[in-house]
Amino acid sequence: MRTTDKKAYLVGGGIGALAAAAFMIRDGGMQGSNITIFEASPVTGGSLDGGGNADDGYTLRGGRMLTTDNYECTWDLFKSIPSLEHAGQSVYDETIAFNERHLPHSRARLVDRNRFKVDVSSMGFSMQDRLELLKLAEADEDTLGSSAITDWLSPAFFDTPFWYMWATTFAFQPWHSAVEFKRYLHRFMLEFSRIDTLAGVKRTVYNQYDSLVRPLVAWLQEQGVNLIMDCTVTDIAVQECDGRLSATAIACQRRGLADVIPVADSDLVFFQNASMTDASSYGSMHVAPARRTKNDSQGWRLWEKLAEGRPALGRPAAFNSSIPESYWASYTVTLKDGAFFERMEQFTGNSAGTGGLVTFKDSNWLMSIVLAHQPHFAGQPAGVHVFWGYALHPDRIGNFVAKPMSDCSGADILRELCGHLNFDLDIMATANCIPCRMPYITSMFMPRAKGDRPLPVPAGSVNLAFVSQFVEIADDVVFTVEYSVRAAQTAVYQLLGVPREVPPIHAHDKSLKVKLDAVIKAFQ
Known part of the structure; x- marks a missing residue:
């Protein structure tokens, strides 16, 4: 034929x-x-x-880096x-032209409980951290097998600035696959030396x-x-x-x-x-998202x-058998004025679209937000602003809201966010926050x-x-x-039988310069 x-x-x-x-x-x-x-x-x-509108609120379950x-x-x-x-x-x-106009360089990658911008010029590694990370990175996949990241790295590693930045950039949890973590270390070794500024991250228009x-x-x-x-x-x-x-x-x-x-x-x-977004559900400003599983969808x-x-x-059960280990929640906020964006730009030192993730490292929910360049939706009206955020530990009690994010409405999430920023809640007077529950979002990890x-x-x-x-x-x-x-x-x-090669993976991890930059960064 x-x-x-x-x-x-x-x-x-x-x-x-x-x-x-x-x-x-x-x-x-x-x-x-x-x-x-x-x-x-x-x-x-x-x-x-990506959906919704300015009146009912825009929605994004997530965005890939x-x-x-x-x-x-x-x-x-x-x-x-x-x-x-x-x-x-x-x-x-x-896309290239857009990123040449909006160069990323985060000035507030991590924020602590006192709203201080954390110094992330150092990865915070001890010598033990460096040796364990090297051992994991150099182990072959047969040796790593079905082990978790925690099987290879000591507890102190998970409190380093590097882990907070790497984990929230890529959505890793300590119990995730050691093989996948190793692959990320190699595939994105070029990003290792600039993870503090997110200079390598590109955005779509x-x-x-x-x-x-x-x-x-x-x-x-x-x-x-x-x-x-x-x-x-x-x-x-x-x-x-x-x-x-x-x-x-x-x-x-x-x-x-x-x-x-x-x-x-x-x-x-x-x-x-x-x-990965199977069985996801949306809430509203007043209602938390429904708890759904694969049986519902x-x-x-x-x-x-x-x-x-x-x-x-394959074996699907390897990925879909533990929602608590593959679940996190996101939220999309639509604002009818620019007050929050102006305040965030003053605080971070980044104009919208140049800062990437801002992570509240002491947040019980491990909460992050990102302000994209506006408009973020085609047809988004002038004067309307949209930002997105997520939390890696939504089943934990909040710092400012006395319940898990899983049980929170959009209004609750805004209260928690303003608590971490020490912003008056009035700055969210025009906000419509739509939370989203995603039970399998990191199931592939x-x-x-x-x-x-x-x-x-x-x-x-x-x-x-x-x-x-x-x-x-x-x-x-x-x-x-x-x-x-x-x-x-x-x-x-x-x-x-297409007679054309699939584009090969750029082996940045084989570059002497990239390796040297990574080693220098690891010792800062």
């Missing part, structure tokens, strides 16, 4: 599936009209979401996707839904890709014979109607196995069904063993690929846009 006649079905409308569709068209020679994306929600983008020194596959893709606002420019072009997802979806629709929303895929029939595995049919439900779509061996099926069910009795398709994550194209598969944060890609790191895009590009090139 000619590539132009081949059909592809993508289960899930997150960035991985959208990227896969783009690579099929751009590099695989497929017709857009032969590609269908099934998405259970009313919008595409998956975890790269971007760099231009890494993210090889992401920028390879977005160099091909036209900007929605700048004629003749790609999304990559406009707007939130990542408006800046990445919307232009990508617009381009795919121009190519004729079929987007079927509000459609839940309930099963993927798989046939196994003589070590050969193939998807043969897709069962789905849309608006109460069931359908079964036959799949030929020559067709392709791409499955986004699980989502069935978001993990299809992967669990496919993987049962098939070790090559859970300690895991070899085989717990399937390969993008499992062994023996002729037409079934996995594209998500829960696949195995050597040397790369989860909880990044890059991981999903790299998985998509890898799978598309393999199944379509």
Whole structure:
């Protein structure tokens, strides 16, 4: 069968599936009209979401950190996707131009209980910390196995400025995977020496839904890709014979109607196995978010069904079995005036969009906020300001609000935030704070063993690929846009036999200069 006649079905409308569709068209020679994306929600983008409005309040579950020194596959893709606002420019072009105008350099990365800006020029390591960190960083993954970070580092390490900065930049917890922590140390070694200023972090013009997802979806629709929303895929029939595995049919439900779509061996099926934002829920200024689990959403069910009795398709239970260890909460604040932004800019010394995260290191919730360049949403009215924050320990009692963040409304969260800043609560008079609970947000960081994550194209598969944060890609790191895009590009090139190399990972950790800078920083 000619590539132009081949059909592809993508289960899930997150960035991985959208990227896969783009690579099929751009590099695989497929017709857009032969590609269908099934998405259970009313919008595409998956975890790269952004919604709401100035009157009801904007919402962001989270935003992934971007760099231009890494993210090889992401920028390879977005160099091909036209900007929605700048004629003749790609999304990559406009992102680079934006960051040249708004250079990041945090002046208030950590703030203590007295509202003093912590001196973060030193990482705060003891010699024991340095030796233990080096031992972990140099251990091979077989040795690290399914161990946790705490199995390798002493308790004092987790009270260093480095840990507060690294943990809140990347959302690590001490009980997370030692393998994943090691991969981050290597993949982002270039950031180690500038973690105190976040100088390597890059921002999109707007939130990542408006800046990445919307232009990508617009381009795919121009190519004729079929987007079927509000459609839940309930099963993927798989046939196994003589070590050969193939998807043969897709069962789905849309608006109460069931359908079964036959799949030929020559067709392709791409499955986004699980989502880190599965079972998330929003609250309001007066109500805390509902406590939901995978049983409420069935978001993990299809992967669990496919993987049962098939070790090559992974082990979901390694990731979704302990909500207390994979959960944190975020909040988005919409303001109808600029008073809070002006006060924060005075306090931090950073104009909005140049400071990155401000973390309250003594916060029981381990609370952080970030003020992005405004407007942060396409179409955001003049005079409206939006900022985002999150907390890594939402099940602990607050310092100023006598209950866990899990039980807090938006008004409670603002009270806690103003307490840490020693701001009068009146500064939030026009604020609308919408909290968000995400029970599986760092589930991909859970300690895991070899085989717990399937390969993008499992062994023996002729037409079934996995594209998500829960696949195995050597040397790369989860909880990044890059991981999903790299998985998509890898799978598309393999199944379509694309005669082009997937962009290799920049091995900054092999650079003598980068290593030397990291050593110097570790001894400051």
